[in-house]
Amino acid sequence: MENLGNKLAEYLNSKNLTEDYRRLLNGALKDPDVQRFLKDNSNSINPDAISTSAASIYEFYNNKNHASELSRGYYPKLIVNNHNIEVAYYPNEKTQNREKRSQYETGFVLMDMPSDIRQAKLDDYSGNGRQEALGQALDFIDNYLNQKGFVPGLYLAGDFGVGKTYLLGAIANELFKSDVHTTMMHFPTFAVEMKNSIGSNSVLDKVNKIKGAEILMLDDIGADSMSSWIRDEVLGVILQYRMQENLPTFFSSNFSMKELEKHLAINQRGEEEPVKAKRIMERVKYLSREVIVSGPNRRFEK
Ligand code: ADP
Numbered sequence: 001m002e003n004l005g006n007k008l009a010e011y012l013n014s015k016n017l018t019e020d021y022r023r024l025l026n027g028a029l030k031d032p033d034v035q036r037f038l039k040d041n042s043n044s045i046n047p048d049a050i051s052t053s054a055a056s057i058y059e060f061y062n063n064k065n066h067a068s069e070l071s072r073g074y075y076p077k078l079i080v081n082n083h084n085i086e087v088a089y090y091p092n093e094k095t096q097n098r099e100k101r102s103q104y105e106t107g108f109v110l111m112d113m114p115s116d117i118r119q120a121k122l123d124d125y126s127g128n129g130r131q132e133a134l135g136q137a138l139d140f141i142d143n144y145l146n147q148k149g150f151v152p153g154l155y156l157a158g159d160f161g162v163g164k165t166y167l168l169g170a171i172a173n174e175l176f177k178s179d180v181h182t183t184m185m186h187f188p189t190f191a192v193e194m195k196n197s198i199g200s201n202s203v204l205d206k207v208n209k210i211k212g213a214e215i216l217m218l219d220d221i222g223a224d225s226m227s228s229w230i231r232d233e234v235l236g237v238i239l240q241y242r243m244q245e246n247l248p249t250f251f252s253s254n255f256s257m258k259e260l261e262k263h264l265a266i267n268q269r270g271e272e273e274p275v276k277a278k279r280i281m282e283r284v285k286y287l288s289r290e291v292i293v294s295g296p297n298r299r300f301e302k
């Protein structure tokens, strides 16, 4: 915390900032939501990426107080991604209701996913490093629609920004044309929601609903450290059921399967549980085939 706090203070005093930006940022840092976030997450934030983190804090604060075109209908939240601070946008109640309605129109359920994923198309998916993943995606769709027994999903592994989430969305859209319904969710956010509702019936309800989805896509698995409970009682239960019922399941991750196994072997308290991690990975490997996606970081192209 010391480290991050000092870095932020140092950054605020650095000469490269304009007076306006310094003043606004100073205000943002005093915001109670920002302070709470920094307090809770300081250990997982890279203090060297301070200008990026400061820009995110500023963006969050600005959108929280004046909804912009970008954030209207959504509320901003600070998150840690790859040890950097980022702003994520979650649908507010009004948007959620609208999205629920439009799910019937578009037929695919997005949980905590950016809604522009609905526009993702396989036709737009091209470029170096992506051909293998595209080929496998087309094969999956072809095999699944022609009912060739159990067809495993894909495990898309690759760096941040190469288009893994986009490809999942494009596959879901393509399947929907043939009336196949997909549930796609941002796994780290789902895990937080589950943790917040421990002990209530809604955990069981949600797990039951999700585990039986016709096609399930778990986006960004491994992006956060996972508690043993989430790993074994939530993820494990979902995957076990899907394996028994032969239901295709997709994953995206910044980790390869091998790296994910290592990640899952250490719980939030830092204890090693290699056997439990192996058990999860056996299910992941049964349900999906690993494809490495590479190429340029698309997030900087816009
Ligand atoms: P990842 O999930 O691998 O981190 P994303 O799927 O979020 O990456 O892609 C990063 C950005 O690039 C997103 O804004 C996404 O909408 C955009 N993007 C990725 N692939 C394409 C594509 N083929 N056409 C248009 N935009 C794309």
Ligand code: MG
Binding pocket: 164, 165, 166, 219, 220, 252
């Ligand atoms: Mg992604």
